[in-house]
Amino acid sequence: MERKVRVRFAPSPTGPLHIGGVRTALYNYLFAKQHGGDLIFRIEDTDSTRFVPGAEEYIIESFKWLGIQFDEGVSLGGDYGPYRQSERKDIYKKYVQMLLDNGKAYIAFDTPEELDAKRSENENFQYDASTRMQMRNSLSMSSDEVAALIAAGHQYVVRFRIDPGRDVVVHDIIRGDVSINTSVLDDKVLYKSADNLPTYHLANIVDDHLMEVSHVIRGEEWLPSSPLHVLLYEAFGWQDTMPRFAHLPLLLKPVGNGKLSKRDGDKLGFPVFPLEWHDPQSGNVSSGYREKGYLPEALMNFLALLGWNPGNDQEVMSLDEMVRLFDLSKCSKAGARFDYIKGIWFNHQYLLRKDPLEWTPEFDAILRANGIESTPEREAKVVGMMRLKVIEYTDGNNNKKKRNISFVSDLWPLCKFFFVAPVTYDKEDKFVRKNWGEDTPDMMRQLAERLQGVEDFTVDGMKAAIDPWAEQTGLRPWNAWRVALVGTGQGPDMYELSAFLGKDETISRINTAIARL
RNA sequence: GGUCCCUUCGUCUAUCGGUUAGGACGAGAGAUUUUCAUUCUCUAAAGAGCAGUUCGAUUCUGCUAGGGACUACCA
Numbered sequence: 001m002e003r004k005v006r007v008r009f010a011p012s013p014t015g016p017l018h019i020g021g022v023r024t025a026l027y028n029y030l031f032a033k034q035h036g037g038d039l040i041f042r043i044e045d046t047d048s049t050r051f052v053p054g055a056e057e058y059i060i061e062s063f064k065w066l067g068i069q070f071d072e073g074v075s076l077g078g079d080y081g082p083y084r085q086s087e088r089k090d091i092y093k094k095y096v097q098m099l100l101d102n103g104k105a106y107i108a109f110d111t112p113e114e115l116d117a118k119r120s121e122n123e124n125f126q127y128d129a130s131t132r133m134q135m136r137n138s139l140s141m142s143s144d145e146v147a148a149l150i151a152a153g154h155q156y157v158v159r160f161r162i163d164p165g166r167d168v169v170v171h172d173i174i175r176g177d178v179s180i181n182t183s184v185l186d187d188k189v190l191y192k193s194a195d196n197l198p199t200y201h202l203a204n205i206v207d208d209h210l211m212e213v214s215h216v217i218r219g220e221e222w223l224p225s226s227p228l229h230v231l232l233y234e235a236f237g238w239q240d241t242m243p244r245f246a247h248l249p250l251l252l253k254p255v256g257n258g259k260l261s262k263r264d265g266d267k268l269g270f271p272v273f274p275l276e277w278h279d280p281q282s283g284n285v286s287s288g289y290r291e292k293g294y295l296p297e298a299l300m301n302f303l304a305l306l307g308w309n310p311g312n313d314q315e316v317m318s319l320d321e322m323v324r325l326f327d328l329s330k331c332s333k334a335g336a337r338f339d340y341i342k343g344i345w346f347n348h349q350y351l352l353r354k355d356p357l358e359w360t361p362e363f364d365a366i367l368r369a370n371g372i373e374s375t376p377e378r379e380a381k382v383v384g385m386m387r388l389k390v391i392e393y394t395d396g397n398n399n400k401k402k403r404n405i406s407f408v409s410d411l412w413p414l415c416k417f418f419f420v421a422p423v424t425y426d427k428e429d430k431f432v433r434k435n436w437g438e439d440t441p442d443m444m445r446q447l448a449e450r451l452q453g454v455e456d457f458t459v460d461g462m463k464a465a466i467d468p469w470a471e472q473t474g475l476r477p478w479n480a481w482r483v484a485l486v487g488t489g490q491g492p493d494m495y496e497l498s499a500f501l502g503k504d505e506t507i508s509r510i511n512t513a514i515a516r517l
Numbered sequence: 518g519g520u521c522c523c524u525u526c527g528u529c530u531a532u533c534g535g536u537u538a539g540g541a542c543g544a545g546a547g548a549u550u551u552u553c554a555u556u557c558u559c560u561a562a563a564g565a566g567c568a569g570u571u572c573g574a575u576u577c578u579g580c581u582a583g584g585g586a587c588u589a590c591c592a
Contacts, residue, residue, distance in 0.1 A: 305541090
């Protein structure tokens with residue numbers, strides 16, 4: 001009775017992958033992995049008019065970056081292919097014919113223009129049991145007429161024949177039973193005349209059946225059409241193997257009304273796509289999480305918790321932990337506002353947990369962008385700096401606003417003093433004003449002299465020379481020392497920093513400060 | 518307009534009839550730190566409304582209000 005778990009993520013290649021789609025894919029992944037099942041990657045390209053070149057490749061690259069592994073599908077192969085719907089035309093044809101043969105579907109000749117006209121004269125017009133006999137189709141016309149029209153080359157669609165007056169119940173794992181009366185459903189087009197391809201509804205059911213999909217986990221926008229899907233399974237006689245449904249709550253805009261749309265992102269200051277997207281038609285560029293410096297693990301963690309939680313207070317968890325803890329029945333029903341501020345916090349958490357050496361490549365690029373030559377010496381500095389755990393010395397008080405290190409790129413303004421001497425000293429800086437007074441230059445000259453005499457220029461070596469002197473004279477040179485080396489109130493312990501910079505650089509910075517301040 | 522779904526702090530959420538309604542983000546305050554940050558502590562902040570069921574409702578039912586989705590030869 002228990003079927004093998006097989007789930008699918010089936011995007012349309014109409015553009016970049018939306019962040020909501022990423023979450024849907026993630027939930028499918030978690031569910032599949034937890035049950036030792038398969039995750040299928042199917043491309044639903046039955047709308048030839050909306051096809052966007054490059055979209056499929058973009059989606060594949062996105063999942064690669066995100067760390068979501070599919071078991072079979074487009075670009076992967078498998079026993080249930082082909083996995084691109086445009087390559088399955090013959091299959092769909094066969095199955096529509098089945099429905100036509102058993103009277104569950106019929107042929108309709110009404111053109112889009114005729115239908116538009118109907119709708120404009122009656123806003124509530126619906127192609128269904130109450131109207132279909134007034135329309136031009138194989139139900140209202142004789143078979144001779146139909147045959148003649150087809151022979152004459154008239155285009156037609158295939159519509160699903162829905163009998164009114166019946167309650168269809170969809171058992172949803174998240175929402176429970178959802179009931180809809182067939183009287184409010186219309187005779188959906190199953191097969192289009194325009195591109196000789198099936199519509200989503202038909203292709204979806206046929207593929208899910210043939211690919212032995214056990215659970216359909218998709219966005220809530222599909223809930224209204226799920227009764228139609230149930231009816232289709234019945235029409236085919238597949239109700240016994242019909243997949244179980246789970247309709248996920250939608251991702252809503254962080255502010256205002258409505259669901260998160262593709263255009264919201266860059267307008268509101270966060271990406272809605274995993275990767276940067278260059279639109280081939282308009283040439284517009286939409287930002288991506290990857291390029292913004294997000295860690296894929298952090299993004300996944302953040303997304304997972306938008307609509308689901310393990311039932312306790314745990315928030316930061318790895319993909320493997322999520323696989324273990326995931327539970328469809330624990331998903332919330334209401335849409336979740338996309339709180340990207342929390343997403344930034346997740347990135348902060350993951351960045352902090354990483355070994356600083358892991359960011360070296362990315363940090364390297366930043367150094368290069370700031371004109372610091374790539375030399376072995378510099379490489380050593382980077383590593384040395386990572387060892388000093390610069391992450392612990394993040395900026396913070398930029399006037400009133402607290403800011404954590406959430407991205408590697410946040411690092412540069414907070415640690416550039418490791419690489420470049422301060423060029424100007426901001427006398428208005430509170431820290432500088434407070435710690436550099438009349439007597440300071442003299443104290444700094446003494447400090448420089450003392451440091452010059454230190455043979456062993458290490459933390460311990462300096463300590464041995466400076467601490468007793470400070471004790472004796474009552475001088476407190478550290479903050480001014482910091483002003484000289486850093487330019488402001490930032491950075492690590494002065495002995496550590498000086499040791500890192502080396503004797504020459506340290507003394508040179510002190511002298512510069514004496515001269516300029 | 519019609520159909521369906523939903524409703525706990527500003528946001529994401531916990532609670533599966535009995536709790537001082539918990540956590541996290543964000544906000545505010547403080548402690549620690551020779552600086553900044555990290556870290557830690559604390560504070561403010563919620564059951565949409567109205568009925569009903571019950572000894573007892575945030576939790577169950579109904580209604581109202583609000584939000585959302587769908588309503589194509591798009592997915």
